[in-house]
Amino acid sequence: MFFTYLRRELRRRRKAALVVASGLALGIALVIVVSSVSSGMEKAQGKVLQSLYGLGTDMTVTKAAAAQSTSDRPRFNFDAKDSDSDKEQSSDRVMVQGFQTLASSTVSKVDAQKGVADSVGGLSLQVIRINGQFTRGQFKQDPNSGGGNRQGGPGAQQSPQGRVEGGGANFDVNNYSVYGTDVTKPALGPLTSSKITSGRTFKTSETNAKVVVADKSYAKEKKLKLGGTVTVKGVKFKIIGIATPDSGDAAANLYIPLQQAQTLSDSKNKVTTIYVKASDSQQIASVKSTIQKNISGTTVTTSADLADTVSGSLSTASNLASNVGKWLSIAVLVAAFLVAGLLTSSAVSRRVREFGTLKALGWKSGRVTRQVVGEAIVNGLVGGVLGIALGLAGAYVVTEISPSLTAEVASAGRGGPGGGGGGFGGPARQSASKALDVALTAPVSVNTIVIAVGLAVAGGLIAGAFGGWRASRLRPADALRRVE
């Protein structure tokens, strides 16, 4: 009888049921779209962060900020050659990016901390190569200031009159990044955010080999070929692989074994960044505080910290989704719940005689209330189904359009190698930033669907509670008297 009665009532009041269901559907669809877009934002941010960190890295450890000494800044010294000399001079300066290093032993200290599953050290270098001609100017004597044109008394000395002409410098600057990677732990670190699309990656035995993996874009720009060589500060490295980043820019232009990087930059047993994988992704915050507490002089940066530094349209859209979208969804849901509740309550008012009669026949208040709540829940579920369909359609449209968002990530001192940007002579902690284009998708998770169904049931229950409360308070005598 419950289901027969329920079915017939919903059929009779199709329009009212549709209004209630549509309101709930709108709210639920909004929740799904906002939630899936937010999830897409997170995914996009994840991609951005992954391009800095590499896969599997939960946090990085760097040296705490300290004032930079001016002596750290690279200086280039060139002797000027004769103006007729076409001899080129070149000079390489290999600098530790950010000018801050940690002792390699810190890696094992970090590794020993509770909650750390794995860690690996890396050395980020910035190489600046200046190459060109530096010539002296020539002194040209003024023809009017010849030796016979002397003035003054005897014994007076006069310098020859003239000017320096020509001379100067004609040089180019090549600025690129090199990342010293620990080849014994290939599963962690920035190189994991790229795929080896040509050649091979490092062997674990190549801890000090003169081999290099080049970023695809950089290799193309500099016409580097697999099997060829690239020279860094006079040291020739054999190109064994070409790496293509999964998204955005590469973490570095060149990747070489850590020991080689340390030698090039005179940073023996030094690293700039330690990449840490936590044993439990839920415990990242506590691992962070453990490391900071136990290893002084370090800065620990988690993905969440880095996510805060993402700006650009991705950040704007993300804020929009999490703020405006969230509140809009809540407002629409609350409104939908209220409308559903009021409509259900008003439907009960219109059915006073019906419920009064049923109570007179011996139906308990609970049974009448259940009937009202049942109808409201079905309305909610219909709204839920409509809302899920609408929400999935919305999410599908967003994914199909895939609007491109730009993310700017300040890599300042955050432990990322920083890509190819950056300059020298800057502040102590390098403030290079990366701009990445990411396509926005709107993945709908099972959780989102479960939440949507929960909201539908909740909407039905709230509406049912309004109506059920009225129905339960109905006294049969009053109900029958009111219609006499």
Add this chain to the structure above:
Amino acid sequence: MYELRGVTKRYMRGKESINALAGIDLTIGDGDRLVIQGPTGGGKSTLLQMLGGLDRPTAGSVELDGVDMAKLSEAKLTKVRSENIGFVFQSFNLIPTLTAQENVETALVPLRVKAKERRERAAAALESVGLAERLGHLPAELSGGQQQRVAIARALVKQPKVLLADEPTGNLDESMRDEIMDVLEAMWKEHGLTFIMVTHDSAIAKKAPRLATIRKGKITVKENAGA
């Protein structure tokens, strides 16, 4: 069966206190047929509601088979209604979305009768009031007389001890009225139940073996030997 002692019902209409029933004493025996008459607002329907356990008196007692319904909890009162009392209303009060058979079944729902038995009993009840061919019809598809027959079938399907009818022919024309009264009388005789009916219709009242008249909350009962 019924023993009413000093039944008073007062309610407020705005600031004015209305005495719908003013100390009514009444005894109704098993199988009695009582017709209640009186002017509008005299307290007829209020008395019927007291007898049906739909309302409670402000003072006094309404005993049904020795149990004072005025003192029963809401749950127990509901049980009494579901098991012992059948109602027929002036406006039929059928559920518009349910068929004739389903409407009749609603009276068996509180008794936890299984669906199959419910359907069978409802069909039999409708057959007994001459509506065997109308089981699947919605109320809107039935005439007023047929709707009232459905309501009678609904009242009787649970085999109550008491049938309470509040102006059962009030919304029907004369031919329908007679038809319904014939049905009610036949049912009363067949089931041997106590039948209490409120009516304005003098023609019906004349045929009643007991006639109660309520004016201003007071009751007078006359035996009609000729009926």
